[in-house]
Amino acid sequence: MRLQLEQVSKSYGTFRALDAVSIDVPPGSIVALLGANGAGKTTLLRCLATLLLPDTGRVLCDGEALGRDRLDLRRRFAFLPDLPPLYPHMSVLRHLGMVLRLYGAPLDGIEDRVIGILRDLDLLLFAEVPVSRLSRGQAYKAALTAVLAADPEVWMIDEPFASGMDPQGISTFKARARAHCNLGGTVLYSTQILDIAEGFSDLVCILDRGEVRAFGPIKSLEAPSTPGSGVLEAIFRRLREERS
Amino acid sequence: MTLRWREAERRLVRRVRQELSADPEAVRTARRLRRAAREHRWLKWLAWFVIALAPAIKLTPREGGPTLYLAMVTLWVTSAAIFYGQELASNLTTSDHITSLAHLPVPDGAIFDLTWQRFLTYSLVPLISLETGYVLVAVLQLGSAAAVGAATGLAILQWLVFLSLAALVATLGPLVPRKGVRRTAFFLATHLAMLVLGSVLFFTRRPPAYLVDGPARWALLAIPAGWPSAAFQEGPLRGHAWALALLLPAGLFAALLPVIHRRMRERFRIAEVASTSAPGAEALAEKLVDDLSALEAKADPLVADFPERAAWDREGLARRIPGLLESHIRGRSFLAPIPWDGGGWLVRRVERWLTRRERDVADLLLGGRPFWTARWKVSLELTTIGVATALALPRTLDAVPFGLLYLATMLGAPILGGIWPGFANSNASGMGVPRYAAVPIGYGEIMRVTLKANLVRIAAWTPLALAGGAALGARFGPGTWSGLAIAAKAAFLLLAWQPLVVSLHLSWENGAGDKLGLDRRSLAPLLTVLLLLPAVGISAGLAFAVRGPASLAWLVAFAGSTLLGTLAYRRHYHRGLDLVGPPTGPLGALPLHVIQPRKGTV
Numbered sequence: 001m002r003l004q005l006e007q008v009s010k011s012y013g014t015f016r017a018l019d020a021v022s023i024d025v026p027p028g029s030i031v032a033l034l035g036a037n038g039a040g041k042t043t044l045l046r047c048l049a050t051l052l053l054p055d056t057g058r059v060l061c062d063g064e065a066l067g068r069d070r071l072d073l074r075r076r077f078a079f080l081p082d083l084p085p086l087y088p089h090m091s092v093l094r095h096l097g098m099v100l101r102l103y104g105a106p107l108d109g110i111e112d113r114v115i116g117i118l119r120d121l122d123l124l125l126f127a128e129v130p131v132s133r134l135s136r137g138q139a140y141k142a143a144l145t146a147v148l149a150a151d152p153e154v155w156m157i158d159e160p161f162a163s164g165m166d167p168q169g170i171s172t173f174k175a176r177a178r179a180h181c182n183l184g185g186t187v188l189y190s191t192q193i194l195d196i197a198e199g200f201s202d203l204v205c206i207l208d209r210g211e212v213r214a215f216g217p218i219k220s221l222e223a224p225s226t227p228g229s230g231v232l233e234a235i236f237r238r239l240r241e242e243r244s
Numbered sequence: 245m246t247l248r249w250r251e252a253e254r255r256l257v258r259r260v261r262q263e264l265s266a267d268p269e270a271v272r273t274a275r276r277l278r279r280a281a282r283e284h285r286w287l288k289w290l291a292w293f294v295i296a297l298a299p300a301i302k303l304t305p306r307e308g309g310p311t312l313y314l315a316m317v318t319l320w321v322t323s324a325a326i327f328y329g330q331e332l333a334s335n336l337t338t339s340d341h342i343t344s345l346a347h348l349p350v351p352d353g354a355i356f357d358l359t360w361q362r363f364l365t366y367s368l369v370p371l372i373s374l375e376t377g378y379v380l381v382a383v384l385q386l387g388s389a390a391a392v393g394a395a396t397g398l399a400i401l402q403w404l405v406f407l408s409l410a411a412l413v414a415t416l417g418p419l420v421p422r423k424g425v426r427r428t429a430f431f432l433a434t435h436l437a438m439l440v441l442g443s444v445l446f447f448t449r450r451p452p453a454y455l456v457d458g459p460a461r462w463a464l465l466a467i468p469a470g471w472p473s474a475a476f477q478e479g480p481l482r483g484h485a486w487a488l489a490l491l492l493p494a495g496l497f498a499a500l501l502p503v504i505h506r507r508m509r510e511r512f513r514i515a516e517v518a519s520t521s522a523p524g525a526e527a528l529a530e531k532l533v534d535d536l537s538a539l540e541a542k543a544d545p546l547v548a549d550f551p552e553r554a555a556w557d558r559e560g561l562a563r564r565i566p567g568l569l570e571s572h573i574r575g576r577s578f579l580a581p582i583p584w585d586g587g588g589w590l591v592r593r594v595e596r597w598l599t600r601r602e603r604d605v606a607d608l609l610l611g612g613r614p615f616w617t618a619r620w621k622v623s624l625e626l627t628t629i630g631v632a633t634a635l636a637l638p639r640t641l642d643a644v645p646f647g648l649l650y651l652a653t654m655l656g657a658p659i660l661g662g663i664w665p666g667f668a669n670s671n672a673s674g675m676g677v678p679r680y681a682a683v684p685i686g687y688g689e690i691m692r693v694t695l696k697a698n699l700v701r702i703a704a705w706t707p708l709a710l711a712g713g714a715a716l717g718a719r720f721g722p723g724t725w726s727g728l729a730i731a732a733k734a735a736f737l738l739l740a741w742q743p744l745v746v747s748l749h750l751s752w753e754n755g756a757g758d759k760l761g762l763d764r765r766s767l768a769p770l771l772t773v774l775l776l777l778p779a780v781g782i783s784a785g786l787a788f789a790v791r792g793p794a795s796l797a798w799l800v801a802f803a804g805s806t807l808l809g810t811l812a813y814r815r816h817y818h819r820g821l822d823l824v825g826p827p828t829g830p831l832g833a834l835p836l837h838v839i840q841p842r843k844g845t846v
Contacts, residue, residue: 014276042673051681051823069818074684081672085679087611087665097578101604102683111574118573124566127573158673 001062001076001153001186002027003048008057009210010043017043019210020057025188025203027153028181032197033190034232035207036239041190042082044207045156048188049079075103077154082163084143088132092123092142095131099146110149117148120172137164144169148176155180157189161196174200194232204232208239310381314477315463317377317402318470324371325406325469329413332363336414336512346514356512360505364407371406375399378476385481394480401491402472404498409468411504468497582607588617594700598693605689606697608680609666616697620704623656627708634715645719649712656705657738658698661745667753669824678753681823687814694746699739706735730788733799737784740803743810744780751813754823776812779805 003025010018018040025031033041046052048059050068059066061073068074086095096114118124121141131139140163147155160173177187181202191197197204198218206214214221214235221231229237264270335342336359345355382395464470464477471494479487572578581603584591591614598606630648637644653659669676680690709731717727783805787798 046824049682051677053820053822067818068823069686071684071686079682081677081682083670083672085670085672085677085682087679089612093573093578094582097580098582098604098607099683100579101581102608102685107576107579110579111576114578115570115573119566124569127569 002060003154003186003188004060004063005044005047006057006060008044008047008054008059010040010047010052010054016210018047018054021207021210021212022057023205023212023215025186027186028184029202030177030181030187030200031189031203031205032201033188033205033207034192034194034197034236036236038209039207040210041207042158043210044205045079045158045188045190048154048156049077050074051079076152077156078103078147078150078152079156080143080147080158080160082159084140086131086139086143089130091128091130092118092134092145093127095142096146096149100150103150103152105150113151114145114149117145117172117176120168120176121145122166122168135164137166137169140165141169144173151180151185153184154186154188157187159191160189161191161193194230194236198230198232206232206235206239208243213239310385310481311461311464311477313377313381314473315461315470318463318467318473321371321402321406321469322409322467325409326413328363328367328406329410329416331366332359332410332414335359335362336508342514352512352514353509355514356509360509363410367403367407367410371403375403378402382476382480391480395476398472398476401494401498402469404501405469405472405494408497408501408504411501411508415504415508468494471497582612584613587613587615588621590617590620590700590704593704594697597696597700602689602693602696605685606693608683608685609664609690609693611665611679614697616701619655620701623652623705623708626652626655627712631711631715634719642719645715649716652708652712653705656701656708658701658742659738659745661742661749662694662698662701664694664749667749669753675824676753677824678750681754687817690750691743691746691810691814695742698742698746702735702739702742706732709735729791733787733795736799737787737802740799740806741780741784744806744813747810747813747817750817754821776805776809780809 003023005021005023008018008021009016021040021044033044035041043052047054048066050066053068061076064070064073066073090098100110115124118127121144123138123141123145126134126138126142131142134142140160144157144160144165147157155177157173161170165173177189177200181187201218203216204214204218204221205212218231221235261271261274264274336356339359341358341362342355345358376399378395378399379392382391385391464474471490475487475490475494477487478484478490584595587595594614594616595603626648630645630652633641633648634645666679669678671677710728713727713729713731713734714724715727717730718724722730780802783798783802787795787802790798
């Protein structure tokens with residue numbers, strides 16, 4: 001699915017969270033949304049997930065305007081917030097089943113897919129444990145399992161690397177995201193960890209106070225190279241200097 | 245100990261502003277953020293003052309009015325004391341500041357003191373406003389400075405009694421169930437008496453003598469929180485010197501406060517600072533192994549006879565558990581809808597009406613099996629008793645059948661649209677996101693599911709309403725047939741009200757009301773609220789007030805206006821509404837796995 005944002009702006013009262021954002025995300029890419037706190041990363045993801053409606057501009061999915069009433073388009077992506085809203089008394093499997101049914105996920109080979117994901121995330125033993133008994137990282141993994149198993153075309157994941165997941169969870173997420181993109185899917189995620197973004201993403205979108213300051217492959221970004229620091233770190237240092 | 249170091253705060257604020265002053269834009273932004281964070285607490289105060297003072301101003305001049313007003317205050321104070329006591333007990337075991345402070349080097353006693361201070365502070369808001377009513381009654385009835393002084397003193401005494409009562413409740417433990425039908429019943433029951441008295445106060449020109457001399461007067465004498473009110477009633481208002489004797493038990497009760505406080509403080513311990521839940525999950529897995537071991541031991545007597553073999557089996561079982569879970573997953577039972585077995589006939593009836601997709605949506609909105617049949621059964625029992633008491637009890641106990649039928653209605657019918665946990669929001673990146681928002685389900689689907697369920701519930705409740713209406717009609721004068729007609733109208737209005745009330749429910753959770761302003765997108769819903777809600781209210785009122793064909797016309801007008809409201813909200817939902825609301829509570833509505841209860845003892 002090709003995702004396009006055309007001049008999308010969003011304000012909270014007088015605060016402009018997104019300011020005429022235009023990006024074009026081709027299918028088959030992993031996109032990192034980067035920016036300082038309050039830069040607009042989560043707002044951008046929420047606009048894509050139709051939780052927020054842009055004040056101006058529009059979001060296009062394969063050229064079609066996305067709206068909250070377009071369930072056909074909404075079923076083609078999944079949004080995972082930083083604190084996933086789960087029913088505490090539901091078991092991991094119960095939650096998983098519910099999400100799969102709501103997405104109308106194909107049932108062919110679903111068991112192997114689910115078992116594989118649970119095994120990879122070290123969650124199989126907790127499959128029948130209520131979410132309230134899980135740690136934060138395990139609960140996040142439970143919600144992530146549902147996204148991975150439903151496997152819509154676009155995954156939109158808010159702060160996966162600050163979710164409390166253990167190294168195995170993070171590594172599974174990265175491997176599965178890459179595999180998903182190799183099959184033509186798209187992964188958008190937000191993060192503050194520049195090292196990961198630099199090594200893991202095909203494209204980066206750097207937001208600064210609601211504006212897109214850079215969008216493209218990391219190699220194409222020009223930044224003063226400083227010994228011992230990556231390109232992204234140098235870009236952020238420059239942005240900060242510009243601001244001050 | 246205090247949470248705030250004001251001197252340091254002042255110095256830091258000064259320094260921060262000085263630092264920002266070089267950049268006018270930063271100054272403007274900081275000012276805007278400060279303004280946005282400010283809460284309009286005065287609105288809450290204003291609301292309480294209106295609730296407290298409106299009856300006092302309107303009713304005190306009437307004959308018997310002060311007694312009813314004071315009885316209302318007494319019942320309210322008692323009911324509030326029970327809830328404040330519960331809140332205190334709860335805050336001493338789980339609260340946001342315990343969560344925060346337990347990680348800092350703070351002694352348990354200091355945490356208790358902070359909780360106690362919060363309890364005292366919060367108790368001032370409703371109490372001061374209601375007690376102001378006392379002074380108002382004194383001014384309106386007597387007008388002397390001495391009476392005002394006495395009223396002030398008695399108001400303070402009543403506040404102390406309230407605090408003692410609440411603290412006593414906190415030490416007694418959880419009297420009120422935390423959730424479920426019993427909690428709803430308790431909540432309704434404790435407030436019902438006040439509502440009935442309040443309604444009588446507000447809507448009758450001349451309060452019935454039996455109510456003034458009977459239940460209202462007895463309430464003042466029988467309930468500790470009523471003793472200061474009784475002293476005020478019999479003393480300053482009626483001029484009886486013996487009323488001073490009533491101050492003694494009230495004073496003794498108030499004197500319990502320091503004793504209870506000391507005892508609670510001494511016994512307060514935070515037993516477990518951080519109960520992370522991962523071990524809980526592992527413990528559950530262990531339990532699973534134990535359970536399966538026990539089952540195998542039962543099936544094979546050799547296992548029971550040779551414990552070492554049992555231990556060996558247990559280890560083997562632990563290794564086999566992932567395999568057992570795998571075969572369970574391969575059985576695909578997790579893909580089936582959450583079973584509603586045992587939910588009763590009402591739940592089965594709704595389930596049969598829902599399509600497969602709607603059943604999936606219902607799982608998300610309910611999060612489990614609904615309790616509609618259980619509620620209906622309680623409603624049936626209450627209606628039966630209500631009808632029997634309406635026909636059998638003497639007139640002095642008019643409030644009993646009315647109250648029972650009121651409770652039956654609240655439990656049996658989805659007056660406010662029913663309970664749908666899927667609408668509730670949870671905190672994500674500092675904002676509340678409703679559970680349904682991040683999943684691809686549509687407004688139409690939500691409405692279809694909630695309406696089907698609520699229509700079945702209302703259909704099941706209607707016979708109860710008709711029985712209750714007929715009984716109340718026979719008892720209170722208009723006659724059995726009029727009672728039936730009123731109940732039928734109520735059932736119709738409730739039915740027609742459902743689409744709108746479910747929309748309002750959605751709107752409440754996603755904070756749509758907070759976003760109504762004069763900007764382009766929210767103008768249409770604002771106009772809808774301004775124009776349609778009065779239309780809904782007026783048509784409902786007139787449907788009850790008039791008879792014959794005109795009544796039918798108003799019923800149709802009501803249905804039309806609610807339908808218009810629903811359609812307007814639907815458009816707003818799709819075109820102009822953000823599905824994020826303010827998170828509830830100081831830390832937001834964090835999911836349970838984020839904030840775990842900190843166990844303490846009281």
